[in-house]
Amino acid sequence: MVSLACHLDDSDTFIQKALQWAAQFENVCYLDSNGYRDNYGNIDVFIAVGATASFTSDGRDTFAKLQDFIDSHPNTWIPGFLGYDLKNETEDLTSQHPDRTGFPDAYFFVPAYTLLIGRYNAEIKGADPQAVIQQIEDTEITDEPVGFSGHLKYRMNRSAYFSAFAGLQQHIRKGDIYEVNLCQEFFAEQVSLNPLSAYRRLNEVSPTPFSCFFKFGEKYILSASPERFLSKNGDTLLSQPIKGTAPRGETADKDELLKAALAASPKEISENIMIVDLVRNDLTRSARPGTVKASELLQIHSFKQVHQLVSTITCQIREGMSATATIRNTFPPGSMTGAPKISAMKLIDSYENSRRGVYSGALGYFSPQGNYDFSVVIRTMVYNAETGYLSFHTGGAITDSADAEEEYNECLLKGKALFEVLKGQ
Template sequence: MVSLACHLEDGDTFVQKALQWAAQFDHVCYLDSNGYRDNYGNINVFVAVGAAASFLSDGQDTFTKLQRFLDAHPNTWVPGFLGYDLKNELEDLRSQHPNPAEFPDAYFFVPQYTLLIGQYNVEIKGADPQTIVQQIETTEITDEPLGFDGRLKYRMNRSTYFSAFANLQRHIRKGDIYEVNLCQEFFAEKATLNPLGAYRRLNEVSPTPFSCFFKFGEKYILSASPERFLSKNGTTLLSQPIKGTAPRGKNAAEDEQIKATLATNPKEISENIMIVDLVRNDLTRSAQPGTVKASELLQIHSFKQVHQLISTITCQIGEGISTTETIQNTFPPGSMTGAPKISAMRLIDQYENSRRGVYSGALGYFSPQGNYDFSVVIRTMLYNAENGYLSFHTGGAITDNADPEKEYNECLLKGKALFEVLKSQ
């Protein structure tokens, strides 16, 4: 493995050429922070292509086996994803719905080539990095047509959603749970799609800090996630759950008013604090005693499509806890389940009418330094080019005082960018 650092005259053009070049490989992970900067992530654009080795979940002891895979491939990048239905390995749970997208519960690969692209430089690792630079620089950026041919359908119609909503509120009033995330699927069967064209359009419509084009074989994940699930930096774990969503305003004055309303909305604040408590509890399982802290509560973050309420919780990792155990102890992301977590997940499977699969899971990478950074798989399109199944989910939190009409409309708002992409033929 050889490393090469180069100065770039035009970083933006190089990034687009690198994405075009990468898409030809059977294994691709392209991550773009879209210029969003915080104190916790330091990647601008990351590209990993080719698979020198790969890990595929077989449905048993996934986290233990993934740790063995990481131990066998140290000091390298390992991108991949963890699907929501891994919950069934961790708790006495099951998923009753079929898996038409046919994605596995987890998949990771050791890249043949990795690129870290900054604004003015790129670092490339691989067998012949100079040749990779030349290949990318001579790549022509093509205007990829979306090529979507299919009929988008609702898995859960309005009346079914309202019925599930009412049933879950009854469980809340009985004391079975106090918050739950109800999600619905939008899908197309035997559809055709140009995944690269769709991803580029999605990233244009909704640029987010955890934008991702992920490909393995004929399966694609096209993500515009704004939410960090969990990161590890040295001995520090950090989670940033999102609860609280509002649309962008038509002008600056309206936008500021919407932000002010969101910041003081009792329901949104209550939802966020409930999940903060859940995440704190999850992190305690991996933490040195007394180190779990909610360092930033109810911060408003603005994205092109929506405003979000985001909180930040950290801890220091306790001794003897492996890398994958720290993820296992907090999985699936609490913002996508509800609380108490196990009861909420059991009811989710009872009242939702589709399998979440990759959605509500985690997508990201392990780094050569033994760190990791994973987003929550939301605002994300899944496409299986082999059987033509295309899918995305949206959801929202139900509490005792939640309004079904408002929550249903919030689901549509969260899917706005994905609807726009598929309609932009």
């Protein structure tokens, strides 16, 4: 493995050429922070291509086997994803709905080449990084249409959503749970699609801190996630659950009013605090005693499509905890389940009418330094080019005070960018 750093005169063009070049490989992970900066992430653009080794979940002991895979490939980047239905391994749970996407519960790969691209430079690692630079420079950026052909359908229509909502609210009033995330699937069958063009369009319509184009074989994940699930930096774990959503305003004044209303909403605040408590509890399983802290509560983060209410919870990792054990202890992401977590997940499987699969799982990487950073798989399209099946979900939290009409409209708001990419044909 050889490392080469180079100066970039025009990083935007280089990045687009690099993405075009990468998309030809069987294995690709392209991560773009879109210029969003915080104190916890330090990657602008990361590209991994080619697989010298890969890990696919077989449905048993996935987290332990993944740790063995990581340990047998030290000092390298290992990108991949963890599907929501791994809950069935970590708890006494099942998934009754069929697997229509054909994706495994987890997939990771050791890349042949990695690129870290900043504003003015790039670092390339692989057998012949100089050749890679030349190949990228010689690549022509194609502006092809998204090419979506297919009919987008609702798996759960409006009346079914309202019925499920009412049923879950009854469980809340009986005391079985006090918050739950209800999601619905939008899907199309016998689809053709240009995944790279669809991703580029998605990232244009909805640029987010955890934007990702992920490909393995004929399977694609096109993500515009704004939410960090969990990161490890040294002996610090950090989670940033999102609960609370508001649309963007048509004018600057309206935008500020919508932000202020979100920041002051008793409903949105209570939803966020409930999930903060859940995540604090999850992190306690991996933490040194007394180190779990909610360092930033109820911060407004603004994105092109929506404003979000975000909290930050951290802890120091207990001695002897492996990287995958710390993920297992908090998985699936609390913002996508509800509380109490296990009861909420049982009810989710009863009331939703589709299998979540990759959706509401986690997508990201393990780094050569033994750290990791994973987003929550939301605002994300999943496409199996082999079977022609395309799917995305949207969801929202139900509490005792939630209104079905408002939550249904919020689901549509969260899917707005994905609808726009597919309907803009």
